[in-house]
Structures are given as structure tokens and as C-alpha cells.
Amino acid sequence: MANSSNGNYAIKADKLSVYYGEFRAVREVDLGIEPRRITAIIGPSGCGKSTVLRALKSLCELIPSVHTEGKVVFGGRNIYELDVDPVEVRRRIGMVFQKPNPFPKSIYENVAWGARINGFKGDMDELVESTLKSAALWDEVHDKLDQSGTSLSGGQQQRLCIARAIAVKPDIILMDEPCSALDPIATLRIEELMHDLAKDYTIIIVTHNMQQAARVSDFTAFFSLSEDGKRAGTLMEYGETKHMFTRPEKKITEDYITGRFG
Amino acid sequence: MSILRKRGDFVESEQQLARRHARGRVVLSVFQLATLIGVIVLVVLLLTIIKNSFGYSAVQNEVDPESLAVNGIPLESLTKSQLATILQANVSAGLFARFEHDQPIAERDAANIYDLIQEHVIAPEVEESWNLYDSLTKKDQILVLMNEQYPDAELQFLSWVNWDFVRSQQSSHPEIAGVRTAILGSLWTISIAIFFSLPVGVAAAVYLQEYARDNFLNRIIQTNINNLAGVPSIIYGILGLAIFVRAFGAFTSGVAFGAADSSTANGRTILSAGLTLGVLVLPLIIINAQEAIKAVPNSLREAGLGLGASRWETVWAHVLPNSIAGILTGSILAVSRAIGETAPLVVIGASTFIQVDPDGPFSKFTTLPAQIYQWTVRPQGAFHNIAAAASLVLLVLLLALNATAIVLRNKYSRRL
Known part of the structure; x- marks a missing residue:
């Protein structure tokens, strides 16, 4: 389904289904993510975009009654095999959430904590500085590293969360509508940041904002509810963003992109 | 001029609006009356104690x-x-x-x-x-x-x-009797109660809130803890008598540790009293700590786990620091309930007349409320005066505890 270049994916969902109790919220998704590219996941509300994102990093199982079927292949292994430690998976796949959620600790500690628990033995000051620079936040906070992360503005908080995520050197960064709580200027800064980060990281972003998907992403996956009445989230179309937004293959994709529903 | 008008099926007349406001005023005065009754009861209580002191x-x-x-x-x-x-x-x-x-x-x-x-x-x-x-x-x-x-x-x-x-210590003459023994007894028992119930209660709350899955067994446990919080305290007294005083008398009297003579051993000690009070407040501490832990936003847990932290690392670094204020407040309120308990201590055997200060967990004891109770049942009028005076002392002790709770809450509570 994906028009992949060489089949060497950063992460790949293989017939991935996610159940909330008996209800199948996401149905048999096959999705291979290109490394060091930005992949956008778009689709109407309630079609399982965020659920897929969480399933990619073993976060779903934190909610009681949720279980998954199928495979998520990452680093040559299916992360849902019993001998794969979800803690390790979660370190190597970072996540930025919809609402900025910095720890109510100092800015320094927000960045350093994840590295410390993951056994970072190098120069912590240096790591904090380089990480905050990568997250385009250093200039704004370098003189107040001991202030609480929650004292920053919304956009700064979200960049702090991105810094926190990249401080543990993940392979992939997942972003769940990272700009939905931000104003247009803060959104723009995050988008610029994503472009920079894509040189080193594979980024998957869930977004409601079609323009944002078109602006930032290399690939786009369109999810929608299945049309068989079971209301399960299904991957409808997946391809390069420029093709998706100009010549979508399916009628439903075109309808959504042009704003006829959703 | 009224801005009201009839529009569609909405009948918004001035009389109707006035009726809605009147209803609101009635409800408001009921609330004010309820508050007033509470205040009156408190004032009468205080006046009664002061009047006799x-x-x-x-x-x-x-x-x-x-x-x-x-x-x-x-x-x-x-x-x-x-x-x-x-x-x-x-x-x-x-x-x-x-x-x-x-x-x-x-x-x-x-x-x-x-x-x-x-x-x-x-x-x-x-x-x-x-x-x-x-x-x-x-x-x-x-x-x-x-x-x-x-x-x-x-x-x-x-x-x-x-x-x-x-x-002063206890005396059979109310003119010179004092509450030193009782204050020390109260402080000893309550310290042992805290020492036992705070770690156990917080650990149980962390388990139930952060680890336990939502299954049948855990729902049964949760329901039982909630019910235990409402069990009358005298029943805990009977439990303490059966278990701490009788069954484990060798330990609570200190004989097993060589701290007391086996010929005089009985388990009616500070240790038994403290453990009984500890068991009494344990469900309250668990429930309060659970509420405090529940109030920590889930986004913090996801952020911690999302960085590759284990569950325990997340709990230790983020959940507990952000719930400690609530846990402490709840625990101190639970403890101030324990400090006023009389019935269970009378059941497990608070001494009726004791002039020796408690000097360790294996001492005989009395506590302030037990002492107040003993004095109240005496026929001589002067004992009623010192019972009222002891009540004032107990109230001051309680106020001090609650003030500590407020100070701790303000010190540790942070904006999330």
C-alpha cells in the first residue's frame, strides 16, 4: 500500500488492530514509516489516529482494557513480543503530547531527568545545553534553567517537551497534535523545529490541521472510519504528501482534504 | 424597559424570571442557615468547655x-x-x-x-x-x-x-491534678500510630492507584477499605484487645524483647494502643492518599513513562512529589481523629489512675481523651472542672496538628 522506496522502514505496523475492550477501534493497519522523514497522520475525529500513535510506542497498554493484535516492527523486532521490554521501546521512541506537559520541576531537570534514569553518564550540563539548542529554546531559557518548566509560555513549554524527548536520543519522535493548544506564531516555530529535527530523527505527527500536514510532512497517511458500519479506524490512503494533496487516489481522501467532511 | 420578549417556545416573562430568582434566594438562605447552625453548635461547644474551665x-x-x-x-x-x-x-x-x-x-x-x-x-x-x-x-x-x-x-x-x-501528674485531688501523663501518653500512642500507619497506608495507596489492575479482586479490596473507614472505633478497640493485647501480648508487653518482667506482663501498653490507633486510621490514610495520588494529572505519568522510565521511577520522581501535600494533609487529619479516640483505648485498657510518665512503648498509659472520660464520670464537681480544662488542652493539641497540616500543604503544594 505504501509506495516505499526501499522497504527499510524506521518502524512498521503490520496488521495492527487496537481494541478497547471488545470494540475494535483500529483495524488492521499496515503502515511503514520512512526513516528521517516527517510522516503526517490525518483524518476526522475519532478515527484512531492517536490510538495508532500510542500503539507504536507501547503506551496503549497503560490503559486497562486495551489490547492490540498484529505486529509493530521496530529495530527488527515486534515490540509486542513478550521478551521485548516496553520500557526500552518507550525510550527509543519519544513522544510529544497534545497538551504541553512539562514536569513541575526546573527547566534543567525537565531535560536531565530522562537522560539520568536512562543511565546517561556524560556531562549533564552539556547535554542540557545542546538539547535545548536543538529544541530552539536555549536562547530564551539559558538564564533561568532553575525556574519551573510550568512557568514558561505554552509554546515554550511544548518546545521544552520536545527537548525532553530528544534528550534521551530516541530514534523516532511521535507528536500527537503538538500545536493544537498553541497560537499561530508558536505553531510556526514548532514546525520550523520539526524540519530541523527531521535531519536526525524520524517524526510522525498526528494533526487536525490539513495545511500543517501539507506544510511539514513528506508522507501522509489518511485514516477514516471504515464504511462497513463497524466504525473502526482504518488506513484509507498512504503516500507522499505532494501526491496525496494534489492527486489522491480515493474519493474519500479527496473529500476530506478539500474539506467536504471531517 | 424590559428587554424580555416572547420568542418561539420560550416564555420568558418578567414574573417567570422573578420566580427563578426567588427560588435561588430560598436555596441560598437554606445554605446560609445550615452554615449558621454549624457555627452556633461550635460556639456553644467552646463556651461550654470554657465556662467550666x-x-x-x-x-x-x-x-x-x-x-x-x-x-x-x-x-x-x-x-x-x-x-x-x-x-x-x-x-x-x-x-x-x-x-x-x-x-x-x-x-x-x-x-x-x-x-x-x-x-x-x-x-x-x-x-x-x-x-x-x-x-x-x-x-x-x-x-x-x-x-x-x-x-x-x-x-x-x-x-x-x-x-x-x-x-503536673495525675492526682486524686483535683486541685493539684494535672495532665502531663496523659499528654505524654497521647503523644506516644499517636507517634506509634503514625510510624505504623503512614508507610503502610501510603504504600497500599500507591499500589492500589498505580499498579493494581481493575479486576474483581481489587474491586473487592477497594470496597472493603472504604467500608473499614466507617467501622465504629470501639470495634477496632475489641480487635486491638484480641490481637495486640492478648494474642501478641508477649511482644506488646515487651517480654519477648526482655524489656519487661514476664510475671507482670500484660499487653495493655502504649505499643498496643498505638498499633490499635494505627489500624484505626489506616483505611482513612489509604483513602486520603489515593485521592491525592489520583489528583496527579495522567499527563505527567505518560510523560515519565514515555521517556523510558519504569513505573516505579515515574511514581517516585513525579507522582509522589506532586501528591505529597495531599497525602500529608489527609494523614494529619486522620491522625487528629485518632488523637481524640477514647472508646478503643478504654477497651484495650488505658490506666484509670497512673502517676508514672510513659518512658517507652512498653509503658502503661493513659491519654488525654481517656483521662477526660475518667474525670467526667467522677461525682465531685471539681473533677468536672479539670475535665473541661483537659478538653481545652486537647483542643489546643488538635489545633496545633491541623495548623501543621495547613503549613505542610502550603509548603509542598505546587502548581501542576
């Missing part, structure tokens, strides 16, 4: 202290040997021998002998006491009554709660 008393001395003065020097300024001579001259030989046996007179200091003279020679006795209200409004009648009935007695305005009262 202060007032005129007819104090009759066995011997006039002025008659004991030597060469015009008042009793309290005499030297130790002079005091010892007075004591020996005014008490029976048997009683003096008993003092000597308890602690040789030569080893006692002047203040101690002065206290003995106060208690056994001068022996002030309250013939009758009047409460604060009567003292303030009916002084004339009291004076008339004094002249008729107690011509030799002295009318004194007494504050039953004073520094001597807090400092």
Missing part, C-alpha cells in the same frame, strides 16, 4: 499557709531543711516514712518538699466551684452562700487550665 471556687485549706511561716518568712521562701521539718511535724509518722521510702527526703529538692506540704499539709480542697457564667453574673449570691456555708473557706477565682495543670 474558669470561675470562682471556695477553697478550704486544712492548715492556713500563713500559720506555717517561720519568723515571718513565708512558706515558699523557706530553706529545704526548714520545709522538711515542717513536713515531718505536720504529717503522720507513717506517711513521712512512705515519703522517705519513695525517695529519701535528703535527696529531694526544696520544690519537691514544698509540693508535698501543699498536697498533704495545707491540702487545699475545693468545697464548691461555680462556672464562669455564674461567677460573672451572680457574685453577690456566691458571696452570701460562702458566708453561710463555708465561713472558713477562701473565695478564689481559678483558672483550671494553667501551666501547673499541664505540668
Whole structure:
């Protein structure tokens, strides 16, 4: 389904289904993510975009009654095999959430904590500085590293969360509508940041904002509810963003992109 | 001019709007009335305690202290040997021998002998006491009554709660009895209760809130904890009697640790009392801690776990620091309930009369509420006065605890 270049994916969902109790919220998704590219996941509300994102990093199982079927292949292994430690998976796949959620600790500690628990033995000051620079936040906070992360503005908080995520050197960064709580200027800064980060990281972003998907992403996956009445989230179309937004293959994709529903 | 008008099916007339506001005012006055009733009850409670803690008393001395003065020097300024001579001259030989046996007179200091003279020679006795209200409004009648009935007695305005009262030990004379033993007993038992129930309660709350899956067994456990919080305290007393005093008597009396003589061993000790109170507040602490942990936003847990932290690392670094204020507040409120408990301690055997300060977990004990209860059931009026005074002391202790809770909450609570 994906028009992949060489089949060497950063992460790949293989017939991935996610159940909330008996209800199948996401149905048999096959999705291979290109490394060091930005992949956008778009689709109407309630079609399982965020659920897929969480399933990619073993976060779903934190909610009681949720279980998954199928495979998520990452680093040559299916992360849902019993001998794969979800803690390790979660370190190597970072996540930025919809609402900025910095720890109510100092800015320094927000960045350093994840590295410390993951056994970072190098120069912590240096790591904090380089990480905050990568997250385009250093200039704004370098003189107040001991202030609480929650004292920053919304956009700064979200960049702090991105810094926190990249401080543990993940392979992939997942972003769940990272700009939905931000104003247009803060959104723009995050988008610029994503472009920079894509040189080193594979980024998957869930977004409601079609323009944002078109602006930032290399690939786009369109999810929608299945049309068989079971209301399960299904991957409808997946391809390069420029093709998706100009010549979508399916009628439903075109309808959504042009704003006829959703 | 009214801006109201009829629009579609909405009938928004002025009368209808006025009716809605009137209904709101009725409800508001009900709320205000309820608050007022609460305030009145509290004020009456306080007034009752204060009324009995202060007032005129007819104090009759066995011997006039002025008659004991030597060469015009008042009793309290005499030297130790002079005091010892007075004591020996005014008490029976048997009683003096008993003092000597308890602690040789030569080893006692002047203040101690002065206290003995106060208690056994001068022996002030309250013939009758009047409460604060009567003292303030009916002084004339009291004076008339004094002249008729107690011509030799002295009318004194007494504050039953004073520094001597807090400092002195228990006595069979209400005039000189104090609550030191009871305060120390309360502090000891409550410390043991906290020492036991706080770690256990918080650990259980963390497990139930952060680890336990939502299955049948855990729902049963949760329901039972909620119900245990409502079990009457006397039942915990019976439990404490059966388990801590009887079944584990060897441990709670200290015999197993060689801290007590097995011939006198019984488990009616501070340790038993503390553990019983600990079990009593355990469900409250668990529930309060659970609520505090529940209030930590899930986004923090996801952020921690999302960075590759284990569950415990997330709990330790983020969940507990952000719930500690709530946990402490809830625990201190639970403990201030325990400090006022009487029934379970009476059941497990608080001493009715004890003059020895508790000096460890294996001591016999009494506590403030138990002491208040003992004094209240005595027939002599003066005991009721000191019961009221002890209530004031207990209230102050409770206020201090609650103030600590507020200070801790303000210190640790942070914006999330």
C-alpha cells in the first residue's frame, strides 16, 4: 500500500488492530514509516489516529482494557513480543503530547531527568545545553534553567517537551497534535523545529490541521472510519504528501482534504 | 424597559424570571442557615468547655499557709531543711516514712518538699466551684452562700487550665491534678500510630492507584477499605484487645524483647494502643492518599513513562512529589481523629489512675481523651472542672496538628 522506496522502514505496523475492550477501534493497519522523514497522520475525529500513535510506542497498554493484535516492527523486532521490554521501546521512541506537559520541576531537570534514569553518564550540563539548542529554546531559557518548566509560555513549554524527548536520543519522535493548544506564531516555530529535527530523527505527527500536514510532512497517511458500519479506524490512503494533496487516489481522501467532511 | 420578549417556545416573562430568582434566594438562605447552625453548635461547644474551665471556687485549706511561716518568712521562701521539718511535724509518722521510702527526703529538692506540704499539709480542697457564667453574673449570691456555708473557706477565682495543670501528674485531688501523663501518653500512642500507619497506608495507596489492575479482586479490596473507614472505633478497640493485647501480648508487653518482667506482663501498653490507633486510621490514610495520588494529572505519568522510565521511577520522581501535600494533609487529619479516640483505648485498657510518665512503648498509659472520660464520670464537681480544662488542652493539641497540616500543604503544594 505504501509506495516505499526501499522497504527499510524506521518502524512498521503490520496488521495492527487496537481494541478497547471488545470494540475494535483500529483495524488492521499496515503502515511503514520512512526513516528521517516527517510522516503526517490525518483524518476526522475519532478515527484512531492517536490510538495508532500510542500503539507504536507501547503506551496503549497503560490503559486497562486495551489490547492490540498484529505486529509493530521496530529495530527488527515486534515490540509486542513478550521478551521485548516496553520500557526500552518507550525510550527509543519519544513522544510529544497534545497538551504541553512539562514536569513541575526546573527547566534543567525537565531535560536531565530522562537522560539520568536512562543511565546517561556524560556531562549533564552539556547535554542540557545542546538539547535545548536543538529544541530552539536555549536562547530564551539559558538564564533561568532553575525556574519551573510550568512557568514558561505554552509554546515554550511544548518546545521544552520536545527537548525532553530528544534528550534521551530516541530514534523516532511521535507528536500527537503538538500545536493544537498553541497560537499561530508558536505553531510556526514548532514546525520550523520539526524540519530541523527531521535531519536526525524520524517524526510522525498526528494533526487536525490539513495545511500543517501539507506544510511539514513528506508522507501522509489518511485514516477514516471504515464504511462497513463497524466504525473502526482504518488506513484509507498512504503516500507522499505532494501526491496525496494534489492527486489522491480515493474519493474519500479527496473529500476530506478539500474539506467536504471531517 | 424590559428587554424580555416572547420568542418561539420560550416564555420568558418578567414574573417567570422573578420566580427563578426567588427560588435561588430560598436555596441560598437554606445554605446560609445550615452554615449558621454549624457555627452556633461550635460556639456553644467552646463556651461550654470554657465556662467550666474558669470561675470562682471556695477553697478550704486544712492548715492556713500563713500559720506555717517561720519568723515571718513565708512558706515558699523557706530553706529545704526548714520545709522538711515542717513536713515531718505536720504529717503522720507513717506517711513521712512512705515519703522517705519513695525517695529519701535528703535527696529531694526544696520544690519537691514544698509540693508535698501543699498536697498533704495545707491540702487545699475545693468545697464548691461555680462556672464562669455564674461567677460573672451572680457574685453577690456566691458571696452570701460562702458566708453561710463555708465561713472558713477562701473565695478564689481559678483558672483550671494553667501551666501547673499541664505540668503536673495525675492526682486524686483535683486541685493539684494535672495532665502531663496523659499528654505524654497521647503523644506516644499517636507517634506509634503514625510510624505504623503512614508507610503502610501510603504504600497500599500507591499500589492500589498505580499498579493494581481493575479486576474483581481489587474491586473487592477497594470496597472493603472504604467500608473499614466507617467501622465504629470501639470495634477496632475489641480487635486491638484480641490481637495486640492478648494474642501478641508477649511482644506488646515487651517480654519477648526482655524489656519487661514476664510475671507482670500484660499487653495493655502504649505499643498496643498505638498499633490499635494505627489500624484505626489506616483505611482513612489509604483513602486520603489515593485521592491525592489520583489528583496527579495522567499527563505527567505518560510523560515519565514515555521517556523510558519504569513505573516505579515515574511514581517516585513525579507522582509522589506532586501528591505529597495531599497525602500529608489527609494523614494529619486522620491522625487528629485518632488523637481524640477514647472508646478503643478504654477497651484495650488505658490506666484509670497512673502517676508514672510513659518512658517507652512498653509503658502503661493513659491519654488525654481517656483521662477526660475518667474525670467526667467522677461525682465531685471539681473533677468536672479539670475535665473541661483537659478538653481545652486537647483542643489546643488538635489545633496545633491541623495548623501543621495547613503549613505542610502550603509548603509542598505546587502548581501542576
